[in-house]
Amino acid sequence: MFVVDGGETALLEGLRVAPWERGRGVAGVLQRFCCQLVKHRYPSVKVTRLTRDDKLSAKELNKYRVIAKQGILLVRFNAPEFSSRLPSIPLPAGPSRTSPPVLLSPDEVHAVFLERGGILKDLLPNKTVIQDWQPFKALPGNHDLLRRKSIRWMTDDRIRPRVASLCTPPFPVPAGPLCFYLNIDVFGSGLRGAQEQLLSHLAAHVPVLPGDVKCQLFLPPSMWRPMADFCTSVLGLQLEKGYTEQYLLEEDL
Numbered sequence: 092m093f094v095v096d097g098g099e100t101a102l103l104e105g106l107r108v109a110p111w112e113r114g115r116g117v118a119g120v121l122q123r124f125c126c127q128l129v130k131h132r133y134p135s136v137k138v139t140r141l142t143r144d145d146k147l148s149a150k151e152l153n154k155y156r157v158i159a160k161q162g163i164l165l166v167r168f169n170a171p172e173f174s175s176r177l178p179s180i181p182l183p184a185g186p187s188r189t190s191p192p193v194l195l196s197p198d199e200v201h202a203v204f205l206e207r208g209g210i211l212k213d214l215l216p217n218k219t220v221i222q223d224w225q226p227f228k229a230l231p232g233n234h235d236l237l238r239r240k241s242i243r244w245m246t247d248d249r250i251r252p253r254v255a256s257l258c259t260p261p262f263p264v265p266a267g268p269l270c271f272y273l274n275i276d277v278f279g280s281g282l283r284g285a286q287e288q289l290l291s292h293l294a295a296h297v298p299v300l301p302g303d304v305k306c307q308l309f310l311p312p313s314m315w316r317p318m319a320d321f322c323t324s325v326l327g328l329q330l331e332k333g334y335t336e337q338y339l340l341e342e343d344l
Contacts, residue, residue: 092125094133097232101129101344102225103141126344136344142224143338155340158226159216161276162315163335164308166328170271170300173327177294180326183286192287195244203244204234211246211255214279219339221309223259223274226339243292247284254279258292261300269302277310285314286321293326309337 092103103122129136144163147155195203202209203220209229212218220227222242227233243258255278261271275292277285289308297304306328310318315334322328 092129092139094129094136095233095236096228097230098133098135099137100228101126101133101136101139103139104224130344138341139344140226140339140341142221142226143340144335146336147338147340151340155342157338158341159219159221159339160312161216161221161309161337161339162312163337164310164315164319164322165305165331165335166308166319166322167303167305167331168326168328170297170302170304173293173304174298176327177297180290182290183283183321183325190248192284192291193246193249194291195246197238199249200238200244201234204229204231210249211252211278214252214255216278216339220257221276221337221339222257223276224337243295245288245291247279247281247288252279253281254284254288256285256288256292258296261296261304264305266305267303271300271302271304273297273304273306275306275308277308277314280311280314282314282317285310285318289318289322290326305331312336 092101094101103125126139129139140158147157199210203211211229215229218229220229220233220237222237222240227237241260243260244255245258246252246255257276259274261273264270264272273292273296275289277288279285293306308318312334319330323330
């Protein structure tokens with residue numbers, strides 16, 4: 092748990108409990124202790140926020156406010172094999188475009204955090220940047236936090252963007268020998284722009300990876316099916332599981 096949004100929000104992250112201790116209330120005790128500690132040390136904190144990836148019970152729906160919801164698309168592929176095919180993969184079909192997707196400069200990323208959303212104010216859910224499971228309001232105080240994460244920011248247009256994406260650098264996971272996770276958050280409604288940005292993110296990161304990759308995309312629910320078809324039919328990636336959802340939740344502290 093840590094404090095963001097200019098001291099107004101505490102981010103509550105998930106806990107992994109040993110199998111023999113599950114179902115005994117350990118996680119609940121730790122979370123309540125952390126909330127009490129934050130409330131004591133940071134009296135300016137007004138709410139706690141967290142993300143979940145499973146169905147919410149009636150009890151949880153009464154406890155939390157649902158701030159945003161994204162679909163989760165998980166695909167898997169071998170990095171060297173995909174890299175060998177990457178130059179021959181066709182661009183997404185659709186109306187002709189005047190320019191390729193835009194990789195935002197540091198100054199342009201800074202503009203995202205001005206005026207509660209800046210250049211992406213019409214795309215972000217509830218004026219919130221959700222980056223790799225962590226929600227940050229689009230406020231100036233959060234810019235430095237995210238800048239240190241080496242995120243790759245893209246949009247389809249600098250003036251009137253329809254879709255934007257954030258790609259977190261890949262990291263190794265214990266899911267087999269030489270396996271990496273690559274998380275991409277997508278905001279907006281432009282399907283072709285999202286497909287082009289996905290290709291750009293993959294081209295930037297995958298060629299240097301030596302093994303398998305699990306690529307997790309968080310995207311608007313209506314975009315899940317066409318993006319899944321694009322990943323499997325056009326890119327030749329393996330769909331790891333069906334449709335699931337990511338919930339951004341909030342509770343008064």
